[in-house]
Amino acid sequence: MDTITPENISRPRPKTGILEIEAYVGGKASVDGVAEPIKLSSNENVLGSSPHARAAFEQNAGKLHVYPDGKAGVLRDAVSAEFGLEPERLIFGCGSDEVFTLLAQTYCEPGDNVVQGQYGFLAYRIAGRAAQAEVRFAPMPRLRFDVDQALALVDDRTRILFLDNPGNPTGGWLHRDEVERLHRNLPGGCILVLDGAYAEFVDDPGFSDGLDLARHAENIVVTRTFSKIHGLAALRVGWGYGPAQMISAMERIRSPFNVNLPAQFAAVAALGDKDFQAQSRALILQWRPWLTQQLGGLGLEVMPSQGNFVLVGFPREDGRSAQAAEAFLASRGVLVRGLGNYGIPDHLRITIGLEAHNRKVVEALADFVGQPG
Ligand SMILES: Cc1ncc(COP(=O)(O)O)c(C=O)c1O
Incomplete structure (x- = not known):
């Protein structure tokens, strides 16, 4: 048993290990100055629900x-x-x-x-x-x-x-x-x-x-x-x-x-x-390979994915980091997931969106990659 000290009897203490846990943080849902951002940060269903x-x-x-x-x-x-x-x-x-x-x-x-x-x-x-x-x-x-x-x-x-x-x-x-x-x-x-x-x-x-x-x-x-x-x-x-x-x-x-x-x-x-499920699946099956190929074509490293999202790797050194890309996309009204808390800070996770969203992601990242370094 712990020694009783003024410190540990004066207030409730969480059990061992609780304060070492990092609380879960969900994907960003808003960005200053953008009324209705495109939210591709939480792997939600962009078609909504049935x-x-x-x-x-x-x-x-x-x-x-x-x-x-x-x-x-x-x-x-x-x-x-x-x-x-x-x-x-x-x-x-x-x-x-x-x-x-x-x-x-x-x-x-x-x-x-x-x-x-x-x-x-x-x-x-x-x-x-x-x-x-x-x-x-x-x-x-x-x-x-x-x-x-x-x-x-x-x-x-x-x-x-x-x-x-x-x-x-x-x-x-x-x-x-x-x-x-x-x-x-x-x-x-x-x-x-x-x-x-x-x-x-x-x-x-x-x-x-x-x-x-x-x-x-x-x-x-x-x-x-x-x-x-x-x-x-x-x-x-x-x-x-x-x-x-x-x-x-x-x-x-x-x-x-x-x-x-x-x-x-x-x-x-x-x-x-079943119709809604089929549409949801078809959207991903159509745009996942497209996004993978387009982003790869920009020189970014895209992991083969079987989810409703893709993982994109950014170079570490030349000023085009994942954090810079996340901020750049946010400035264009697109929210994606930074992965520092997963231990892969040089990657972003991007939920596959509607056609217009996906095209916007590719356009924005093409501009980002093409910026003078
Ligand atoms: C791999 C994985 N499992 C489970 C979940 C959580 O699902 P639920 O919304 O049912 O808690 C998620 C949500 O992002 C997930 O990515």
């Missing part, structure tokens, strides 16, 4: 005084039917972010560790540290997740290995056989989290969303979100699919009414709107 989802949300506006169904029954049935999954193996969260937190809170204690890629999604490290686990970062050579590097960090206190596939912010992805190899080599007590937030935007036939693998595994949880292809980021709905006993353990600490009522109905309607 009109059916909006209608369902509005239809439930008269029920704001009523608690939602804590089990998210209508949504559970819809997800179960859509993906062919056992309803009792699903858990719903206030965004998939909450599912990561529930996993870490349920499975980690001091002395445990979690493993993630060096440039993996920021929410994992927050979830792990909040549960007082050590977070181990597997090196990602050339910004790619490397199965052997990750496995090298796993020991008998590794409770969770988080894999964003495709990855944010890199856009990189692992093929089905690599995911299977990763899983085969994990000890049974380590949970493999396969985060498929961007799975619907993948067009590589070698990719799998992992649901088939999870079906027969005792230690895989697949997570998905309504924030991306369905454009419901504001409503905060995500889900996880895992072994029944894992879901049952997590359910014990889930906040009872964590997915709000209009969100549940909007998500069901979104799931049913």
Whole structure:
């Protein structure tokens, strides 16, 4: 026990490790002097959301005084039917972010560790540290997740290995056989989290969303979100699919009414709107290669991406840094994501936009690159 001093009895103190956590900072939403900037900083759906989802949300506006169904029954049935999954193996969260937190809170204690890629999604490290686990970062050579590097960090206190596939912010992805190899080599007590937030935007036939693998595994949880292809980021709905006993353990600490009522109905309607999903996917599949090729043509380094965004590398030295490019784009009314907090300050992440947005990005970056140095 700590010695009692005037300092530590005079005010509440967060538990060990909390003050070492860097709070999550979302993409910029405004810039001085621009009334309606083009927001390409948060990997949102630039088509908005399904009109059916909006209608369902509005239809439930008269029920704001009523608690939602804590089990998210209508949504559970819809997800179960859509993906062919056992309803009792699903858990719903206030965004998939909450599912990561529930996993870490349920499975980690001091002395445990979690493993993630060096440039993996920021929410994992927050979830792990909040549960007082050590977070181990597997090196990602050339910004790619490397199965052997990750496995090298796993020991008998590794409770969770988080894999964003495709990855944010890199856009990189692992093929089905690599995911299977990763899983085969994990000890049974380590949970493999396969985060498929961007799975619907993948067009590589070698990719799998992992649901088939999870079906027969005792230690895989697949997570998905309504924030991306369905454009419901504001409503905060995500889900996880895992072994029944894992879901049952997590359910014990889930906040009872964590997915709000209009969100549940909007998500069901979104799931049913195949046209909107097809349009959202088609937009990305059309403009992702275009942006990759155009920005590459400007001499910038563009990572191959399977997400709804591209990662663009800028030279470090000649005055055309990523920070300068971010400021230049902002001055043209385009907001993108700087990646200092991911440890890749010489890159920017740019959400794929509507045609006019994408053309504006390329035009602006052509001007930026062509400026006298
Ligand atoms: C890889 C990845 N996983 C999960 C999420 C979070 O999704 P949600 O909005 O469901 O919390 C994001 C959001 O940007 C993401 O990039």
